[in-house]
Structures are given as structure tokens and as C-alpha cells.
Amino acid sequence: IRAVREGETEVLVPVHLEDVSFPPSQAPVFYNPAMELNRDISVAATAAFVKELSARRNMALSDITYVDALSASGIRGLRIANETGIHATLNDWSEDAYQLIRQNIGHLGLEDRVEATRRNANVLLHENRYNIVDIDPFGTPAPFLAAAARSAVHLLEVTATDTAPLCGAHLHSGIRKYSAVPFNNEYHSEMGVRILLGKITRELSVNDRAMSPLLSHATRHYVRTYLKIDKGAKRTDSMLEQLGYIAHCPSCGSRQAFSGIALFIPKECTRCSSERILAGPLWLGSLHQPEFCNMVLNEIENRNLGTKEQARKLIELCRDELDVPMFYDQHIICKRIGVSPSEIEGFLTALRDRGFAASRTHFSGTSFKTDADIGKIEDILFSLR
């Protein structure tokens, strides 16, 4: 056991597992230092959400309940409890993890606000309701989504590290886990976010519950999303209207979104008549709420976070991202049409000067979003030569 400090919290974790055990999922208790950015943003996003929730509902912070259903060392939930002031339940079915969590609660003196449980996460979530449910598993969150969708009353936070199935690189695994068909091309990272959100949407709708994404990001090898939960059949029906499909033409790069679940989608590209590929059902709605991103940025500024700079940059990009599916990659378009790429800001200005909305994205440095279609984008790239 050794102590590590993340944010304002010192947590006991197993000895340098990076050295003694690889992959870390084989270690007796899991701890991945590379997820500090994910946890820093979780602390800031949860703090922003609970401030608003406690003010709106007139609730004391310590009455707001959070569960980290798959806790391992407990570091995520311990940080949330310690750094935001809410109540936390830290669950893991492994005896080693459970004992370490208990030790950590004592180490931080959080016995009055933090509880350790040793249950199957799905049983715990089916039996209890929490204001905030956090699912941070090895790989896919899919086996936990039905229970999480019943348990979460106000906020659902989900990590997925199975990016290959989500993004279409492992197609059949993606179809099995997410009951949807992804495809793998230049915007595979956004594909992963939208396939995951589509699956969560369908799990929530079974319970007449709706979600609206407050913040979602694809970072390195994982996707993380924060979803505000509402109940009611009407809200659920309007959420479902934001499910649909993307038809993509691999030949000319044009893409078209179709809302709805049971649809006829013509295979022929409307621009060049080549055969298009289809992905879905997936989430076509927004990925972020700019006001919420501003609240998270405010928390990041006022906190002691190890990844502050990186977190700030990422959330600013999310806030300013045009909220339409799917991003374009300038280099890929330029390669296809045989022109050299332009400096991204100059190119975005050229799009805006011609009356289109345009932004960078958090997905990659060469990507952008715009409401211009591929033909207009190509015209502008030719004009910048």
C-alpha cells in the first residue's frame, strides 16, 4: 500500500501496480494513475451539479447521495465525497477492494458521510436510488446500464473504455454490447460517444426517464459522459426523437443524419450516387450544455487539480464545439481533393465569413464542425489554396 494525492485527497492504493502487474485489471485492487484527468473532471462536474441541485431543491450537500458502483480502491468516490461535501456509497464486490475502501474511509476520517458496500453493483443499483450514479468499469459499461438507469434520480455519470467496440473497430462486439451498428472512419471517436448515448437513452426510456447530456468527452482511450436525468413519458418521448442514424458516403465524404428508429434510409449517396454506409441507432442530440461547461470551468479554476491545464482546455473545447453530428477532419478532406491543409483558425474564419457556423472540436486537433455541407467545405478549401 502507498499513499497518492489527487486533488485535495490522499488515498491509499496498492503499490506501484504499473511495475508489478500489467494489465492493471489483473492486480488485486485496481488503480490507474492515467485516469486522474477523468477523476479531476468528475470532481469539478459533480461539484458544479450538486451546487445547483442543493440550491434548487433546498437540500444540504450531505443529503445528496452519490454511488460509485464499481469503486476498486475507492479513489473516485472518496475524492467526490471529500472535495464536494456530498454523501457517497463506495461499492465493489471484491473483498480486497472492499477492505481497502474501508481503510481509506478511516484514513480520511469520512465515516459520517461515506459508506462501503460489498455487493454486486447491479443488485445494489436495483435495490437503491441515488441522486447521482457513477459507473466506471473495466471496459464496457453495458452490463450495468439497465440498473444504473433505474437507480439514478438526478445525474448519471458513465465511463466506457471499450472504444474499439464503440467506434466500430470491433464491429460485432459493438453490436452485441450496444444493440447498434457503428462504423469506423475518421470520426470514430464521436461515433463512440453517440453509440454509447444511444444505448443509455434506450435503457432510460424503459423506465420513462429521459436524459440530457451536460458534458461528454472522448479522451484517449475512453468516453466519459454526464447526463442530467428527468422523468416522465413526454420528456422520454422527446428524448427518443433524438435517436437516429448517420448515412456516410465513403467515396465523397458526405453525410446525412436521419431521426427516428424505424426508417427507410436510401443507400445511394445524394451527392455522388455511391453506396453509403449506415450507423445507428445512435444519439443525434447535443453532447454538451455550454452553461454547464462554464460552471465546470469555474470549479476547475477554483480547485487544486493535478490536471488543471488539460482539464480547462478540454472543457473549453467542449463548450465551444458546434453541437451537430459528426465532425469533419480537414486533413482527410484535403487528401481526397488534393489540396494542402490550411491553418485551422484561418480555415474556420473562411467558413464563418461565408455565413456558416464553424468550430474546432475536442476530438482532435485537425477536426472541425460546421453546418456547411461537404461541397461547400471543398469549395472553401480550394479557394484557400
Ligand code: SAM
Ligand atoms: N472507479 C475506479 C477508479 O476510478 O479507480 C475503477 C474501477 S475498476 C475499473 C472496476 C472495479 O469493478 C473492479 O474493482 C472490480 O472488482 C469491480 N467490479 C466488476 N464487476 C463488478 C460487479 N458486478 N459488482 C461490483 N463490483 C464489480
